[in-house]
Amino acid sequence: MVVLAAVGLFATAACSTGSTGARDAGPAPADQGGGTSVAPDADAASTASPPFQRVDAVRLVQQDPRVSDRVKGDLKPCAADAYPVDTSYGNLTNTGAPDVVVNVLTCGDAVGIGTYVYRRQDDGAYENVFALEEPAVYSAIDRGDLLVTKQRYGKDDPVAYPSGEDVITFRWTGDKFTQHDIVRTEYSKAVDGDLTGPVPVPADE
16 A cells, blocks of 8 residues: 555546535534524534545545556546546545545546545545546445446447446455445346437338
8 A cells, every 4th residue: 555645625526626526415504593502512522523624636646656557647637627536535444534535537428437545544644545447437435335336338338328337335344445245237228228229210200
């Protein structure tokens, strides 16, 4: 594992500089009823999640030796300084600080080409603890689990119509992620996916 320096105070999202890409819900709206607010007790404060510290996800990927030259070469702005990167923050490795999930996409069709998990160290640096680079891959945080979705393509499948997908659940065990579950879905070619047959023509034409 290679420890990377913590960098930046902002996160880039897929072709958008105005989003952090975080998938976690925000705080509940304040009470509109005008009642008196009550400060949380000590126990509640001690179990509250730490605030998310935004990172420069593009720089994390570009400076990571575990990321291939191919992905780094493809990681270019889609427009101006808007990079095709999604960034999520959440608890995956139980350090007490949010982990960072970074998905690198293509600009044209937003297909994932690499997905990575960075774990914050005590000194504030980030360590790459998960990396997967292949076409049409994307990771998300789901209640403490890492969900990796991989589209599966047949020989003649267009990008918009894969043959199916695998959703793989990984959990942090000891000092690494281990596969916990996998769900495979086969897509029907008869609905929105069969591009080989003729377009139906109404009988009265």
